[in-house]
Amino acid sequence: MLTLTNIRRPGSTTPETVTLDNGVITGWNLPPEGQIIDGQGGTVAPALIELHAHLREPGQEVKEDLESGLAAAAAGGYGTVVSMPNTSPVVDDPATVRALIEKANRLGFARLRPAAALTRGQLGEQLAELATLKEAGAAMFTDDGRTNEDARVLRLGLEYAGSLGMVVSVHAEDASLRQGGVMNEGVVSEELGLPGNPGAAEAARVARDIEIAALTGARLHIQHLSTARALDLVREGKRRGVPVTCEVCPHHLTLTDEALRGFDAMYKVAPPLRTQVDADYLLQGLLDGTVDCLATDHAPHTRAEKEQDLLSAPFGIPSIEVAFPLLWTRFGEQLGLEKLLDLFTGGAARVMGWPEPGLEPGQPADLVVLDLNTERPVDPATFRSKAKFSPWAGQPLRGWPLLTLVNGQVAYQRQ
Template sequence: MLKIENVKRLGSEQLETLFVENGYIKGWNLNDTAEQTLDGRGGTVIPALIELHAHLREPGQTEKEDLASGLAAAAAGGYGTVVSMPNTSPVVDDPSIVRALIEKADGLGLARLRPAAALTKGQSGKELAELALLKDAGAVMFTDDGRTNEDARMLRLGLEYAHSLGLMVSVHAEDATLRADGVMNEGPVSEALGLPGNPAAAEAARVARDIEIAAFTGARLHVQHLSTARALDLVREAKKRGVPVTCEVCPHHLTLTDEALRSFDALYKVAPPLRTQADADALLAGLLDGTVDCLSTDHAPHTRAEKERDLLEAPFGIAYIELAFPLMVTRFADTLGVERIVNLMTSAPARLMGWDEPNLTEGAPADFTVVDLDTERVVDPSTFKSKAKHTPWAGETLRGWPTLTVVGGRVAFERA
């Protein structure tokens, strides 16, 4: 049995003791003895976070990240479950790859892995993958993330097939022809810097098309990393019409804008790109009014050498799964409230996936995180578990850091 002393429940200042046995919460404030006792140091217990959109780079890109480093980083960030994207080498479009990933991750004792599989073979957009077999192997979502689905008929077929299997399709919604070779948001900043821009219309046009396909098929569509005010309005209008569409927003699109690219630092190069402050404000409003369904990170690690290339050549992606929760707490606790932030990163993604909503009551799975909502820490990328030891927020002071993460009753992370 595991005992966690000196912890609080969210919204309370009372120190309590949490007991865990055989992978489940046995109860609070019991008189039982325990084989292992940990000091929660006055932290607050919340359900372990759920990440629906992370790039763990295995197989084939392990110089950037692998399951061990990525799932360790996730646990350090307070995450208990991670959905990995399939744009690896080879692409996760074969049941044997799904099974191998799950088997390897289960043996690590870190955050739990739930792989997404490619919607189309090789993410080519030309032929559906063996979706039923992929689901049987353990895939929990279908997506060609990293590539946009240019063929509308293929997306229709994928949505219908996934719907028959009870799983959703998640899309990277950008019109590739409008995006073209854009490396940042198209607007006054890109014009001033002389850099090719990616217009907001590229996202909005594709979201509009995909919403109509979802409305036509009645199948569930999830829009990844939504970044623009206009696309958000389209989702809002579609929801009012009863279209089965959901969306996620990433903390980097809430906290950074295209102004950061004036530094010419490729750490800020991400797809979809950082937009304007008006877009960031609209996304926050979407969190407040419920249009945005959940928060995801789109954790996308690259080597330092890759991110040190010039903006035209460097790959897209920001890696920060270890500090997403403290970043949200520090920036938005006063606006959103800690309880809503927790919900957006736990219960909300669980509902989207059709999973049981996490809770901390007797008999619930022992997936939880202890967070320090008060102590401030400086972001030091050299301490990251991720192989991507660089971040746009290096040197910033944040609060809300996870100090202990328990997954399936096992300690997956403990901060020194």
């Protein structure tokens, strides 16, 4: 039994208490029982859900591992994390899925729901054993980290996944158009003399994949959408009744290709940072409901890797610990708290076909308590992630988590 006191539900100014037992919410404003935790006047909400994080285990633990990654997620307010399978080896067999889940459960931080590879070795040639991967606990299928170049294989994968009631998530870029692009193709790349990745690479692949989803009737989720044109294609697909959903990441909303003028590989991501026009259009997609959810694409690397030149450094930004504060500070006024929370929670659940989280009695006791008003600077030295660097370092943000509970247990508490 655990009781949170001095908390406020979204939109309320009245302090309340909530009691939790056996992993569920048992009631509001009951006499306190069991362990009592002071919520410090914070706003309570369902714990955030992350559909796209790279936790690097197995095989890349120098960058991140389950312990550091799931601790970072809990510090960011996340109760559930879907990890990507582009590890070493690739997560394409049931034993690995089970081992990851078992280890994560022992750690006691955010809950892990591993994604499994759609194809063996993520090579895009032969489907993985999708049914047995689902039985082992795989949450979705994706070859993220690689693009699905063979349309027939993607079709077969969508059909098979659809028969299992599973989502296929795709990194939608045409590899032949992207080539060796290290940043957005446009004015800035031309001025810097760097190889560009055109927005058409994303749009062309989104268009193809939506057509395949329409053909199969299976659920397709577009990852880390970055361009206005691709968003329009998703909007059109939804109007036609195609079962397509999409996510947008904090870096594509708050950073642009102008950040690359300093030749700093910290800003090298895939798909690349686009223009301010694209960022503004993505924000409108959040407002009008075209974008289904927010995801981080948390992609930790070693500092030495990211200090290489732009041509050599790996793609990726670590962001799971700052995602909610960043977007609450930047866009809270435009989006409103209810909408922003839904993009981090209910929207992700709807993409996956999971029950929508809530605060009513009987709901799972996955909760986050947020300090919406106090500004604190981003300090990468305090990150739980092994990637202790950030494009937003030093920026004052509001909305930091005070407490994260998973299954009624404390996964994170700010000291």
